[in-house]
Amino acid sequence: AVVSTQSTGMDQRRIFALRDKVERVSVSTAVLLLSFSNLNSLIIPMDSQRVKETIKRHIDILLEDFVEDIDLIHILPNVAVQVVKDVNDYLEEKNKDPLSASMVEELTK
Numbered sequence: 001a002v003v004s005t006q007s008t009g010m011d012q013r014r015i016f017a018l019r020d021k022v023e024r025v026s027v028s029t030a031v032l033l034l035s036f037s038n039l040n041s042l043i044i045p046m047d048s049q050r051v052k053e054t055i056k057r058h059i060d061i062l063l064e065d066f067v068e069d070i071d072l073i074h075i076l077p078n079v080a081v082q083v084v085k086d087v088n089d090y091l092e093e094k095n096k097d098p099l100s101a102s103m104v105e106e107l108t109k
Helices: 005-042 045-065 069-093 101-108
Strands: none
Touching: 005 045, 005 069, 005 101, 045 069, 069 101
């Protein structure tokens, strides 16, 4: 069978787009796992899924600019700040104290 250059180019673009999506999902999942390993005790189990979905939605928006690994150096600090904001918003909603300075430092370093 003869493969046209156009269809090969389209396949290559789809493969690259899929690769980029997989990398974003991997980073997003890693951030959630690391965050919740530190924060799980602060979030009521019945709220855990909702908080994770909120954080993931915000992380995914920030990761839209992630193309090359080097981009993460600039993006991840903003992701950490967003995780802190989302968790503090949740804690405020539950009339709890915000994250301690040491916890914020742990999450954002």
